[in-house]
Amino acid sequence: MTEGTAVAEAPANNLGLEQDLSDAVVGTWADDTEPAFVIAPDRILDVLTRLRDAHGFDFLSNLTCVDYQGYGGKLRAGIDARLEVVYNLYSTRRGGGSIALHVRVPENDTVPSATSVYPGANLQEREVYDLFGVNFDGHPNLRRILLWDGFHGHPMRKDWHEAYYEEDAKPFRSRHPKGEYAFHEDKLPWAKNTTYPAGWDPDSWQEAVAYVPVSQAPQHANEPHLDTESIVVNLGPHHPSTHGVFRMLTRVEGETILALEPEMGYLHRNHEKIGERNTWLMNMPFTDRLDYLNSMSNNWAYALAVEKLADVEVPERAEYLRVIMAEFTRIVNHTWSIGFILNDLGALQTPALYAIEEREMILDLFEAVSGARMMCNYMRFGGVVRDLPEGWREQAAYLANERLPRALDELDRLLTENEILKARGRGVGYLAVEDLIALSVSGPMIRAGGLAYDIRKAEPYGIYDRFDFDVPTLPNSDIYDRYYIRLLEARESVRILQQALRDMPEGEILGGRGGYTLRAPEGEVYGRLEAPKGELGFYLVSDGKTQPWRYHVRSPSYINLNALGPMSVGYKVADAIVILGAIDIVLGEVDR
Amino acid sequence: MFGTGLLKGLGVTLKHALDTFEDDRESVPDRYKGSLDLGNNRRVIQQPIDQEGLLTIQYPEEKRLLPERFRYIPMLIWDSEKQEDRCTACGICAKVCPPQCIWIVRDSDENGKPVTRCSEFYIDAAVCMSCSFCVEFCPFDAIKMNHDYELAVYDRYPQLVYDMEELTVPLEYYAALWPTQYEEEQARRKEEEEQKRKQEEEKAAKAAARAAAKSAAAATDSSTAQAAPKRSAAELQALAKERAAQRQAQAADAGGDDAAAAKKARMEELKRRAQERARQRKEESGQ
Numbered sequence: 001m002t003e004g005t006a007v008a009e010a011p012a013n014n015l016g017l018e019q020d021l022s023d024a025v026v027g028t029w030a031d032d033t034e035p036a037f038v039i040a041p042d043r044i045l046d047v048l049t050r051l052r053d054a055h056g057f058d059f060l061s062n063l064t065c066v067d068y069q070g071y072g073g074k075l076r077a078g079i080d081a082r083l084e085v086v087y088n089l090y091s092t093r094r095g096g097g098s099i100a101l102h103v104r105v106p107e108n109d110t111v112p113s114a115t116s117v118y119p120g121a122n123l124q125e126r127e128v129y130d131l132f133g134v135n136f137d138g139h140p141n142l143r144r145i146l147l148w149d150g151f152h153g154h155p156m157r158k159d160w161h162e163a164y165y166e167e168d169a170k171p172f173r174s175r176h177p178k179g180e181y182a183f184h185e186d187k188l189p190w191a192k193n194t195t196y197p198a199g200w201d202p203d204s205w206q207e208a209v210a211y212v213p214v215s216q217a218p219q220h221a222n223e224p225h226l227d228t229e230s231i232v233v234n235l236g237p238h239h240p241s242t243h244g245v246f247r248m249l250t251r252v253e254g255e256t257i258l259a260l261e262p263e264m265g266y267l268h269r270n271h272e273k274i275g276e277r278n279t280w281l282m283n284m285p286f287t288d289r290l291d292y293l294n295s296m297s298n299n300w301a302y303a304l305a306v307e308k309l310a311d312v313e314v315p316e317r318a319e320y321l322r323v324i325m326a327e328f329t330r331i332v333n334h335t336w337s338i339g340f341i342l343n344d345l346g347a348l349q350t351p352a353l354y355a356i357e358e359r360e361m362i363l364d365l366f367e368a369v370s371g372a373r374m375m376c377n378y379m380r381f382g383g384v385v386r387d388l389p390e391g392w393r394e395q396a397a398y399l400a401n402e403r404l405p406r407a408l409d410e411l412d413r414l415l416t417e418n419e420i421l422k423a424r425g426r427g428v429g430y431l432a433v434e435d436l437i438a439l440s441v442s443g444p445m446i447r448a449g450g451l452a453y454d455i456r457k458a459e460p461y462g463i464y465d466r467f468d469f470d471v472p473t474l475p476n477s478d479i480y481d482r483y484y485i486r487l488l489e490a491r492e493s494v495r496i497l498q499q500a501l502r503d504m505p506e507g508e509i510l511g512g513r514g515g516y517t518l519r520a521p522e523g524e525v526y527g528r529l530e531a532p533k534g535e536l537g538f539y540l541v542s543d544g545k546t547q548p549w550r551y552h553v554r555s556p557s558y559i560n561l562n563a564l565g566p567m568s569v570g571y572k573v574a575d576a577i578v579i580l581g582a583i584d585i586v587l588g589e590v591d592r
Numbered sequence: 593m594f595g596t597g598l599l600k601g602l603g604v605t606l607k608h609a610l611d612t613f614e615d616d617r618e619s620v621p622d623r624y625k626g627s628l629d630l631g632n633n634r635r636v637i638q639q640p641i642d643q644e645g646l647l648t649i650q651y652p653e654e655k656r657l658l659p660e661r662f663r664y665i666p667m668l669i670w671d672s673e674k675q676e677d678r679c680t681a682c683g684i685c686a687k688v689c690p691p692q693c694i695w696i697v698r699d700s701d702e703n704g705k706p707v708t709r710c711s712e713f714y715i716d717a718a719v720c721m722s723c724s725f726c727v728e729f730c731p732f733d734a735i736k737m738n739h740d741y742e743l744a745v746y747d748r749y750p751q752l753v754y755d756m757e758e759l760t761v762p763l764e765y766y767a768a769l770w771p772t773q774y775e776e777e778q779a780r781r782k783e784e785e786e787q788k789r790k791q792e793e794e795k796a797a798k799a800a801a802r803a804a805a806k807s808a809a810a811a812t813d814s815s816t817a818q819a820a821p822k823r824s825a826a827e828l829q830a831l832a833k834e835r836a837a838q839r840q841a842q843a844a845d846a847g848g849d850d851a852a853a854a855k856k857a858r859m860e861e862l863k864r865r866a867q868e869r870a871r872q873r874k875e876e877s878g879q
Contacts, residue, residue: 171687282690285723350605357646360639364659371663371737377723385728386661389772395641403642414604417597516688516729 021050036086036100036524041111044087044103048117051089057099060118060440062088062526062537062554063125065132067158072543081106083134086539087114088526088554092437092451095458098526105134113139120440120562127558131156131272146265146591150202152195155270162273169277169547230258233573237266241344241577244587248564248576257576260568262561267591275551280306280381281516283551288375290553291589294333296325296366297531299379304461305527305538306381310520315511318383319463320504324396325378326529327493327500328366331404332359333532334444334486334493337584338411341483344581345424351415358399358407365396381518383510393501400497408490416484425480429567429579433477439562443534445583448485449477455530462529466503467496479575482582519546526554533557533584553592557585612645623647628657660770663724663737665717668759669766677760678734681710685726685735693719694726713756718748733777739769 024043039047051057066084081104088098103111113136114121125136126145133154136142144151153160166172196202236247245266251258271290275283287302288295300322307314314322336359339352363373368389370378378384415421431439433449446453454471456464472488474481520542528537534556541550560583568576615622627637638657639647649656666685669678686694699711726735738761745751767774 170692171689172692278690279688281725282688285690285721285725353646354604354608360646361641364639364641367662368659369661371659371661371724372722375722389659389661398641410604414601418601419594419597422597516725 021046036102038102038104041103041105041109044101045112045114045117047101048087048089048114051099052117056091056094057089058437059090059092059442060087060114060120060124061090061098061442061528061535062086062539062552063114063121063128064539064550064552064554065128065134065156066541066550067132067156069158071549072545081109083107083109083132085111085128085134086524088537088539090459092446092453092458095453097459100524100526108133108135110135110137112137113142115139118440119435119438120559122439123559123562124440130154133157141261146268148265149207150196150200150205152197155273162270167277169545170279170282229253235573235576237263242580243340243585244590246580246585246587246590248568248580250568250573250576252573255572255574257568257571257573260565260576262564264558264561264587264590267587269592271592272551272553276548278548279516279546280518280520280548283548284379285375285377287553288377289588290555290592291531291533291536291557291586292374293336293586294329294532295374295376296329296378297529297536299376300326300462301527301529301531301536302538303379303381304529305525305540306518306520308527309523309525309540309542310381310518312382313511314383314462315508316505317507318509318511320500321384321388321509322379322462323464323467323500324497324504325366325376325384327496328362328396330493330532331490331497332362333584334490335359335407335411337532337581338415338483338486341479341578341581341584342415342421344578345421347421351411354414355411358404361399361403365392365399368392380510383508385510387509393504396497397501400494400501404494404497405491408487408494412487416487421483422480424575424578425478425483426476427478428571428575429479429482429582430477431563431567435566436477436563439566440559441534441563443530443532443556443560444485444489445482445534445560445563447471447489448474448481450475455528455535459528464496467499469495479578479582486584517546519544520548524550528554531556533586533589534560553589555589555592557583557587557589558592561585561590608645615645627654658739660772662739663722663727664741665720665722665738665743665754666715666724666726666735666759667738667761667766668713668756669734669736670760670762672762672764677709678732679710679713680708680732680734681706681713682708682731684729684731688725688729690723690725691719691721693717693721710756713759715754715759716752717743717754718752733781736766736770 021043024040024047025037026040027038048060064086066086067082068084069082083105085103085105087101087103089101090096090098105111111134113125115125115136116138122139122141123145125139126142128134129136129139129142130144130146131154143149147155155162230251230253233250233252234247235250236242237245242248247263247266249261249263251260271286274286278286283302284299287298290298306312335355339355342351342355343349366376366378367373369386369392370376371386378386431449433446433451436446436449437451442453450473452471452473455461456469457471469492472485472492474485474488520540522542522544524539524541526537526539528535530536535554536556537554539550539552539554540548543549564580564583568579571579622643623637623639624635626640627635629635633650633653635654636657637647637649637654670676671678681696681698683696683698686692686696693716695712695714695716696710697712698706699709700706722737724737727737743752
């Protein structure tokens with residue numbers, strides 16, 4: 001592709017679309033890391049519908065936006081429209097790679113909402129609306145999601161600067177120019193960040209409590225002949241059952257939930273904006289803080305995306321080390337999650353403490369190898385940063401071969417046949433697996449609904465194709481199955497660990513360019529892996545500089561919350577707590 | 593039969609209860625068997641990987657044994673052999689720091705010319721995210737991760753902004769905390785120094801040969817006689833030695849200054865603590 005011609009002559013047939021839709025494709029970025037197709041905004045729904053129905057792309061994995069104002073690279077120099085909405089579609093039946101669709105719109109323009117085709121676009125479109133200011137036509141509930149109504153501006157736009165803004169990119173010039181120490185905050189005491197949107201008055205503002213769909217819920221669902229009233233109840237944000245600061249806005253009649261709407265953003269720190277000022281490598285320790293239970297998986301997902309973009313080779317031993325760390329992480333996450341599902345069911349502490357005994361052992365191993373129990377910061381582009389200390393492999397092998405299988409069996413004996421767990425869990429929180437996929441839910445949730453979709457098998461990354469393991473499924477899609485699937489998956493992780501610890505060769509652990517001066521070549525990439533909670537993806541755009549132009553996290557915790565409302569309707573308030581617990585969210589990743 | 597699942601589960605909890613009960617009745621419970629007793633109920637405990645159950649560590653009397661690679665807040669290394677800070681104020685640590693919590697001021701000599709030494713070095717421990725990038729990328733092994741995690745103070749400023757004095761530790765302290773890595777590093781440093789010395793010797797030999805050739809040429813060609821006489825390799829080495837002696841003398845003189853004396857005392861104290869820790873480790877590995 002020559003310079004300045006971002007849009008090549010439309011080879012629409014690559015997308016496999018029929019003749020009647022071929023004019024919808026207005027261009028493609030064939031020279032990009034992954035082929036991406038630019039679609040005319042008014043045809044996007046037709047294309048999405050056709051791809052879903054006729055081509056099997058049933059899973060809208062990632063939906064985000066990029067602001068190209070001031071873009072310095074050459075590849076996309078021809079762009080005149082400022083904002084670009086990106087869709088990554090996958091097929092859960094077939095597996096394999098993605099189709100990336102792009103829709104370009106000028107500032108303040110509207111894009112048709114994809115929610116009518118993929119209901120899972122709900123939260124993601126709200127996030128784009130909130131952070132970029134793109135309006136989605138036909139979205140049922142287009143409100144800000146991470147920020148509050150009185151927030152002025154759209155922070156992910158390139159011309160928006162935060163309150164303590166210093167410079168566009170790190171490293172900053174010295175913060176300590178004349179030997180005088182000063183807090184940066186003091187230089188800018190509430191000067192710029194107290195503007196409100198036009199026509200918005202903080203004094204008269206009241207939060208609307210009856211959001212769609214809570215406001216549209218039936219007033220009398222169960223007892224139409226009685227003169228009863230449904231009421232709106234807030235569960236959270238400060239509540240032990242919400243696993244952090246998270247609010248469920250419910251309309252209840254008696255104990256029965258008529259509608260439920262998740263409210264989030266209390267822990268929002270604009271992770272992605274920070275990521276765009278950081279250099280590529282600096283983002284690595286920041287990913288630890290997303291899903292803070294699973295920093296190893298987060299590290300790997302980010303490294304995977306950057307390696308794809310910059311074409312970095314990973315040595316054999318490092319691949320094994322990554323698998324070992326990721327599978328230990330999965331066991332940590334699943335035992336933790338099992339413990340807390342039981343906690344939410346009212347089995348306070350005993351199952352949770354038994355479940356996390358081995359977690360302590362695994363965290364000790366993480367600490368011995370990486371220096372920290374949870375914020376591991378262990379992976380680099382092209383491998384891992386430190387080799388194993390003496391005796392580590394033997395200890396890990398002891399855990400994988402003896403202690404973990406025993407502990408999982410014990411957990412199984414303690415819980416699985418328990419009549420109370422069955423009574424509370426069977427049939428509660430049911431949602432058909434087709435609906436879950438349409439809602440972009442991933443991970444153990446859909447496998448508990450009977451669909452064996454696991455990225456480790458569907459689109460193998462790393463060296464997962466070398467290991468002998470199964471993808472367990474359960475048929476019922478209720479919270480009992482969501483509990484049990486995690487136990488089964490932890491067993492499979494143990495199997496992978498046994499093989500990996502047995503086969504791991506000696507050798508290099510860090511190949512290629514692992515340094516802090518990495519300049520990723522221009523292009524975009526979407527890299528994903530099967531994190532313990534579901535599909536964790538990083539969408540990156542590089543303009544060839546030392547910082548990413550766009551750094552987006554497709555976090556499973558956040559997108560799985562799409563299903564919380566539909567799953568909870570019709571069940572009791574006490575069940576909603578467990579339904580949330582069985583989704584297994586971490587607020588660090590939800591709010592970002 | 594209804595209820596068998598419950599009974600099975602209760603069996604598991606009963607087993608756990610009995611195990612703990614039995615263990616607690618022993619004169620030395622299992623959880624204290626491998627631990628290092630510091631007296632007065634103070635212990636350093638590490639749970640063995642095959643120890644069943646989960647130990648409760650009675651912090652602050654009892655503490656976990658930290659692995660060597662444990663990272664918390666960085667520290668600066670004072671090279672006790674050479675009597676100088678290893679830091680050369682190159683600023684790489686400040687550049688790679690993700691939250692940008694390091695500030696360095698490069699020192700200059702009396703003529704205002706910058707030198708490879710920092711006059712000030714700050715780390716804002718309230719901002720530091722313990723990622724260890726500064727350690728990874730330091731080319732001079734001058735910054736390392738400290739294990740000291742008990743940093744609670746009442747005010748963020750200035751207590752949590754560590755200056756050079758608070759950050760600097762002697763090499764022995766580092767060697768005690770990170771024995772394996774220290775050994776590897778020393779071996780590597782020695783090798784590098786050896787190579788450097790060899791290269792310099794070769795260079796000096798070559799220069800001497802050139803100088804000899806030149807002086808021979810000068811003897812025959814009067815037009816180059818006015819060129820400044822080149823110093824021989826032996827002379828250069830003597831000069832370098834002299835400078836090193838001067839530096840040492842300066843360092844010794846600085847001991848008269850109050851601040852420097854305080855720092856020296858501090859270093860001695862840290863050294864003592866490091867030695868104690870090394871002794872503890874030794875005892876423990878002997879057990």
